Amino acid sequence: MNRTNTIEVPTLLLDEKKxxxxxxxxxxxxxxxxxxxxxxxxxxASHEIGRWxxxxxxxxxxxxxxxxxxxxxxxxxxxxxVAFPVNILETDLIxxxxxxxxxxxxxxxxEVVLMLSEKIKSELSVYIKIDSGLKRTxxxxxxxxxxxxxxxxxxxxxxxxxxxxxxxxxxxYTARSREEIAMIHNRSIAGMAELKYRFRNExxxxxxxxxxxxxxxxxxxxxxADEIRPGNxxxxxxxxxxxxxxxxxxxxxxxACPVVAVHxxxxxxxIYGGSTHFSAESIRTASGMTVYGVVVGNGGExxxxxxxxxxxTRVSQEHGIVSMPADMIGNYRVGNIIKILPVHSCxxxxxxxxxxTTDGRRIARF
Amino acid sequence: MNRTNTIEVPTLLLDEKKxxxxxxxxxxxxxxxxxxxxxxxxxxASHEIGRWxxxxxxxxxxxxxxxxxxxxxxxxxxxxxVAFPVNILETDLIxxxxxxxxxxxxxxxxEVVLMLSEKIKSELSVYIKIDSGLKRTxxxxxxxxxxxxxxxxxxxxxxxxxxxxxxxxxxxYTARSREEIAMIHNRSIAGMAELKYRFRNExxxxxxxxxxxxxxxxxxxxxxADEIRPGNxxxxxxxxxxxxxxxxxxxxxxxACPVVAVHxxxxxxxIYGGSTHFSAESIRTASGMTVYGVVVGNGGExxxxxxxxxxxTRVSQEHGIVSMPADMIGNYRVGNIIKILPVHSCxxxxxxxxxxTTDGRRIARF
Numbered sequence: 241m242n243r244t245n246t247i248e249v250p251t252l253l254l255d256e257k258k259x260x261x262x263x264x265x266x267x268x269x270x271x272x273x274x275x276x277x278x279x280x281x282x283x284x285a286s287h288e289i290g291r292w293x294x295x296x297x298x299x300x301x302x303x304x305x306x307x308x309x310x311x312x313x314x315x316x317x318x319x320x321x322v323a324f325p326v327n328i329l330e331t332d333l334i335x336x337x338x339x340x341x342x343x344x345x346x347x348x349x350x351e352v353v354l355m356l357s358e359k360i361k362s363e364l365s366v367y368i369k370i371d372s373g374l375k376r377t378x379x380x381x382x383x384x385x386x387x388x389x390x391x392x393x394x395x396x397x398x399x400x401x402x403x404x405x406x407x408x409x410x411x412x413y414t415a416r417s418r419e420e421i422a423m424i425h426n427r428s429i430a431g432m433a434e435l436k437y438r439f440r441n442e443x444x445x446x447x448x449x450x451x452x453x454x455x456x457x458x459x460x461x462x463x464x465a466d467e468i469r470p471g472n473x474x475x476x477x478x479x480x481x482x483x484x485x486x487x488x489x490x491x492x493x494x495x496a497c498p499v500v501a502v503h504x505x506x507x508x509x510x511i512y513g514g515s516t517h518f519s520a521e522s523i524r525t526a527s528g529m530t531v532y533g534v535v536v537g538n539g540g541e542x543x544x545x546x547x548x549x550x551x552x553t554r555v556s557q558e559h560g561i562v563s564m565p566a567d568m569i570g571n572y573r574v575g576n577i578i579k580i581l582p583v584h585s586c587x588x589x590x591x592x593x594x595x596x597t598t599d600g601r602r603i604a605r606f
Numbered sequence: 607m608n609r610t611n612t613i614e615v616p617t618l619l620l621d622e623k624k625x626x627x628x629x630x631x632x633x634x635x636x637x638x639x640x641x642x643x644x645x646x647x648x649x650x651a652s653h654e655i656g657r658w659x660x661x662x663x664x665x666x667x668x669x670x671x672x673x674x675x676x677x678x679x680x681x682x683x684x685x686x687x688v689a690f691p692v693n694i695l696e697t698d699l700i701x702x703x704x705x706x707x708x709x710x711x712x713x714x715x716x717e718v719v720l721m722l723s724e725k726i727k728s729e730l731s732v733y734i735k736i737d738s739g740l741k742r743t744x745x746x747x748x749x750x751x752x753x754x755x756x757x758x759x760x761x762x763x764x765x766x767x768x769x770x771x772x773x774x775x776x777x778x779y780t781a782r783s784r785e786e787i788a789m790i791h792n793r794s795i796a797g798m799a800e801l802k803y804r805f806r807n808e809x810x811x812x813x814x815x816x817x818x819x820x821x822x823x824x825x826x827x828x829x830x831a832d833e834i835r836p837g838n839x840x841x842x843x844x845x846x847x848x849x850x851x852x853x854x855x856x857x858x859x860x861x862a863c864p865v866v867a868v869h870x871x872x873x874x875x876x877i878y879g880g881s882t883h884f885s886a887e888s889i890r891t892a893s894g895m896t897v898y899g900v901v902v903g904n905g906g907e908x909x910x911x912x913x914x915x916x917x918x919t920r921v922s923q924e925h926g927i928v929s930m931p932a933d934m935i936g937n938y939r940v941g942n943i944i945k946i947l948p949v950h951s952c953x954x955x956x957x958x959x960x961x962x963t964t965d966g967r968r969i970a971r972f
Contacts, residue, residue, distance in 0.1 A: 248695040249673070282923065304924045305878075307615070324924055325866040327878050328941040329614040348867055352940050377867060377876050377925060410922070500691040501714055501743060510743050512671075512693050516956050521886045556776070557648065557952060558670045558690055559743065574718050575694040586923060590882050591957070 247577055247596075250513040251496045252588065254475075254595035254603065255542050258492035260292055262473050266456065267296040273462040278302050278321060280451065280471025283586045285606040286595070287315040289474065302451070302469045306333045311606045313341050320344070323406065323451075323469065325369065325377055326352050331359045338362035344403055348378050350389040357397035366394060367406040367449060370435065372428035378407065381431035384438060391439075404447035404466065405435050412454040416526075418484055425455040429464045457485035477585035478534050479523050491581050493595070494536060494543045495588065497560065499576045507569050509562040511578055514555040518580075519587035529553070533580040535562060542598040543579040552580055613943055613962075616879040617862045618954060620841075620961040620969065621908050624858035626658055628839050632822065633662040639828040644668050644687060646817060646837025649952045651972040652961070653681040655840065668817070668835045672699045677972045679707050686710070689772065689817075689835065691735065691743055692718050697725040704728035710769055714744050716755040723763035732760060733772040733815060736801065738794035744773065747797035750804060757805075770813035770832065771801050778820040782892075784850055791821040795830045823851035843951035844900050845889050857947050859961070860902060860909045861954065863926065865942045873935050875928040877944055880921040884946075885953035895919070899946040901928060908964040909945040918946055 263279075270277035279293060282304040290301070290312060300319040303309045309320045310333065320337075321344040337343045339362040347353050348369040356366075368390055371378035379386045394400050409428040415421045432448045439446060451469025455462075457480070462468055475493045476486040497513030515532075522530045533552035537544030550568060554561040562578065572578065582588040589595070595603040629645075636643035645659060648670040656667070656678060666685040669675045675686045676699065686703075687710040703709045705728040713719050714735040722732075734756055737744035745752045760766050775794040781787045798814045805812060817835025821828075823846070828834055841859045842852040863879030881898075888896045899918035903910030916934060920927040928944065938944065948954040955961070961969040 248693070248699075249671075305615075324878070325876055327614070327864050327866050329864045329943075333614075349940070352867070355940065498693050498695045500693050501718070510691055512690070515885070515887070515953065519881070519886055520953065521881070557956075574715070574721065577695075587881060587886065590923075 245577075247496050248498065250498070250517040250592070251596050252592040252594070253494045253496050253542070253579070254597050255492050255494075256597050256599065258490060259289065259474060262476065262490060262492055263292055263296050266470060266473050267293075267298065269456070269460075269462065270468055273465075275462055275465050276300060276447070276449075276467035278449070278451075278467050278469050279474070280304070280323065280469050281312060282308065283471045283589065284474050285311075285589070286603055287312075288603045290315060290317070302471070306330045306337065308606055309337055309343070313337060318342060321367065321469075322346065323408070326356055328352060328355050328359070334364070335359075335361045338364040346406060347390060347394075350393045353390055353393035353397070353400070357393065357400055360399050363399050363401065365401045365403040367403050370405045370407045370432065372407040372409050372431050373411055373424070381407070381435055384435075387435070387439070402443055402446065404443075404449055405432055406449040407432055409450065409452050409455060412452050413479070413483065415454060415483055418458045421454045421458045421484070425450075425459055433464055453480060454483050454485045472586055475585040475589070477588075478531075478581045478583045481581075482523055482525065488534075488536070488546045488581065491585075493582065493585050493589065495533065495580045495582055495592075496577050496596075497580060499572055499574055499578055502569065502572055502574060504569050507564050507566045509564060509569070509572055509578065511552075511560045511562055511580075512558065513552075513560045513580070514558045516557050517588070517591055518552070518555055518560070518582050519584060519591055520555065521584045521587055523583045525551070531583070532560065533582050535564070536579050536581055538577065538579055541600070546581070611943075613862050614864065616864070616883040616958070617962050618958040618960070619860045619862050619908070619945070620963050621858050621860075622963050622965065624856060625655065625840060628842065628856060628858060629658055629662050632836060632839055633659075633664065635822070635826075635828065636834055639831075641828055641831050642666060642813070642815075642833035644815070644817075644833050644835050645840070646670070646689065646835050647678060648674065649837045649955065650840050651677075651955070652969055653678075654969045656681060656683070668837070672696045672703065674972055675703055675709070679703060684708060687733065687835075688712065689774070692722055694718060694721045694725070700730070701725075701727045704730040712772060713756060713760075716759045719756055719759035719763070719766065723759065723766055726763075726765050729765050729767065731767045731769040733769050736771045736773045736798065738773040738775050738797050739777055739790070747773070747801055750801075753801070753805070768809055768812065770815055771798055772815040773798055774835075775816065775818050775821060778818050779845070779849065781820060781849055784824045787820045787824045787850070791816075791825055799830055819846060820849050820851045838952060841951040841955070843954075844897075844947045844949045847947075848889055848891065854900075854902070854912045854947065857951075859951050859955065860945045860947055861899065861958075862943050862945050862962075865938055865940055865944055868935065868938055868940060870935050873930050873932045875930060875935070875938055875944065877918075877926045877928055878924065879918075879926045879946070880924045882923050883954070883957055884918070884921055884926070884948050885950060885957055886921065887950045887953055889949045891917070897949070898926065899948050901930070902945050902947055904943065904945055907966070912947070
């Protein structure tokens with residue numbers, strides 16, 4: 241057992257109960273909407289947490305790289321979508337995975353489909369990436385010609401099959417209310433539905449796959465999609481509380497950091513915990529402050545509610561500076577552990593490389 | 607041999623010749639100024655690169671955590687400063703290191719010195735952290751009372767010895783010219799010299815330790831310091847070229863990333879390589895653009911000069927978007943490798959976990 245009172249260095253705490261509840265709620269919502277639940281596993285990137293999804297009936301998953309697909313295939317996952325434009329340089333790995341599991345890849349140009357069809361040796365399916373407004377990657381949803389060019393190449397291959405249209409309405413992350421999220425989702429899903437309608441005769445099985453945590457958390461009605469792929473919801477984070485996707489009580493991870501100096505005169509605490517632990521990602525609070533995390537109360541092995549006006553306001557590589565209300569600073573001493581909800585749990589978990597559950601188990605990750 | 611033409615995934619390339627030259631130039635500057643060269647090893651964090659310093663005569667080093675001290679002690683380093691406020695929760699590790707090597711720690715409050723003196727079992731030395739304007743950690747340089755309170759506690763301990771005053775003029779990172787850097791350095795070093803003068807009778811051996819890459823790169827005269835601790839210069843990066851610490855030709859690391867999509871119509875390339883590889887740190891160019899890296903020409907196993915107006919302009923976790931001049935976009939194809947100088951090599955190297963040298967060797971890091 242590794243109890244939190246033996247923590248010596250920055251440590252990522254995981255509350256298993258909250259995490260399992262987040263998984264359950266999203267799985268239930270997918271069932272109620274009769275949509276396929278293909279959660280994105282990049283946030284947790286862990287065999288053990290993956291098994292918690294399996295216990296909720298999940299069989300199909302999404303990952304962000306072929307190597308992550310390999311990691312989860314090695315734990316028995318048989319239906320994996322790599323939601324990242326095909327990296328043609330990894331053809332050997334594509335072939336090895338496709339011979340073993342139901343592998344789905346993401347394409348956005350005819351050129352890549354052609355390269356892929358020349359190199360693959362086993363059947364695999366492709367989703368076409370549609371840009372529903374984020375302008376990062378993908379075919380604009382109203383560009384039926386580009387879609388047709390891609391589909392032509394897919395049909396010319398004996399080993400490729402077309403699965404459907406996929407989008408990531410990542411601009412929902414700029415939303416700051418349920419109404420804004422709903423607006424972004426409705427616009428995005430309308431474009432996808434139009435595409436599906438256009439190609440439904442030729443491909444009666446084609447599906448529309450959408451996925452982002454704000455949309456899937458906030459919308460009750462997801463039934464216009466066929467498949468959802470949220471990922472971050474497994475932990476949530478400070479950003480999601482600011483967007484409005486969750487309450488702070490639903491956030492399932494917190495950083496535990498040693499206090500190394502207390503500067504009463506400027507009401508600041510120096511912690512061991514910086515951008516190499518939290519990441520350099522910040523967010524603006526409603527009051528316009530740029531913060532890297534929010535302090536929560538120490539609650540035994542876990543943590544309590546948010547401490548009002550106590551934020552991680554600066555990070556360098558190993559240090560963090562926590563600004564505290566003047567009447568709170570007296571509660572902290574050098575050698576204490578301070579707990580902080582991170583801005584972006586995906587990046588923090590990626591840097592921290594393992595979890596310490598609040599009941600004292602260490603969980604490894606990819 | 608792992609030649610760069612076998613790269614399949616985002617890879618951090620290291621040009622050993624440039625790196626060794628960076629080390630040599632700084633070691634030479636320290637010798638010319640007759641100051642102790644105690645380079646910060648957090649940037650490279652690698653046994654092998656550490657040995658390149660040893661070949662330049664370096665015997666004293668700086669690290670950013672006790673665990674990193676342990677990593678380098680295991681490779682034979684015997685004089686290590688942990689330039690981070692003492693983390694009192696790691697007393698066991700402090701004791702184990704102090705019994706084995708010359709360990710120096712950083713203190714900034716009397717409270718910590720008292721805690722430390724109650725817990726240590728071997729001799730070790732302390733530097734007092736002085737805030738020379740960064741306002742992150744440390745005692746303000748003009749607060750002689752605070753310094754005296756700390757020194758009183760140090761003198762009460764049989765095992766602690768006072769080594770000197772240490773500062774990190776990290777605000778030099780906001781400078782954008784040699785003149786600004788010189789101004790920041792001169793102000794900082796003047797405050798440190800004043801402190802030294804005040805305490806020189808009681809502690810005739812005390813030293814003033816300064817260190818940051820911009821100052822140590824740009825200033826020819828560092829003789830007012832007794833010790834310098836730059837770290838980033840071992841690789842440099844885009845940020846340092848913008849500050850003016852180095853030319854792009856001195857940058858010794860570059861990311862090599864697969865091209866996964868080319869969008870000619872918007873003159874953008876999608877690469878495999880995002881914030882989990884480069885970090886989420888950005889910088890504003892002189893023309894006001896926010897960028898995460900700058901494209902360099904492919905030069906065989908290494909790389910060539912900067913490609914004009916070609917920047918990594920957006921990153922998500924795994925993706926990056928490179929904006930190219932319209933007349934250049936035709937040179938890039940899916941499946942190519944594109945090479946990019948990162949904004950902040952410390953964070954990029956920390957995320958990438960290993961180096962591939964341009965002559966094909968993989969080098970591990972802490």
